[in-house]
Amino acid sequence: MAVRVQEGAFDAGAELNGFVQGRTDVGAVVSFTGIVRDTAGNLLEMQIEHYPGMTQSAIEKIVQEAQHRWDLSDALVIHRYGALKPGAPIMMVATAAAHRAAAFEAADFLMDYLKSRAPFWKKEVTGAGADWVAAKEADENALNRW
Amino acid sequence: MNVMYFAWVRERIGIPQEAVETDAATVSDLVAELVAREDRYAAAFADISALRVALDQELSDFDAPLAGVREVAFFPPMTGG
Secondary structure, eight states, X not given: OEEEEESSOOOHHHHHHHHTTTOSSOOEEEEEEEEOOOSSSOEEEEEEEEOHHHHHHHHHHHHHHHHXXXXXXXXXXXXXXXXXXXXXXXXXEEEEESSHHHHHHHHHHHHHXXXXXXXXXXXXXXXXEEEEOOOOHHHXXXXXXX | OEEEEOXXXXXXXXXXXXXXXXXXXXXXXXXXXXXXXXXXXHHHTSOGGXXXXXETTEEEOTTOBOTXXXXXXXXXXXXXX
């Protein structure tokens, strides 16, 4: 398991290529990359605040729960904080398993929990001002799937 | 104990963290003490159903006891991912 909380950019392709390099027991890798989206066409930047004392351990606990539920060969979570421009990668999740079902499901689980249980808060800065992104009820309800 | 605020809670209260001397038994009791202090706390805690709390970096709830807790953090629902 690797969990990285960082301000700097990451190369999702390079991360994915290195993820299970050299292993021969892995039959499936699933990855998700979250990118700063400019919905209204006026986004200057996305500011991501986090709780430094809690973030790393909260994500590690979520990954441990995924490892408990599915037979994973490995898991990777990278999540950025700070001021990010539209089009920049925010975070990525990768899961590896012998078979695809576990890799798909664990990645989906990790995304649902990272969205609502990892201590990050997004603020959109546009030409018209700055607003905190409100949590969606659908995101909270998504946890009930698991 | 150290009390921390994040996102719009931090903005409304105006500081990221502070040391608080309190005998509050529960998180709700601590909130009541803070709200009684100044309007900016009342503004931040106007609707605690819109807030989350962590005790010593673990998500908790407003009924939780504070005995032995060193760090309390208040923040809105998280928006990671």
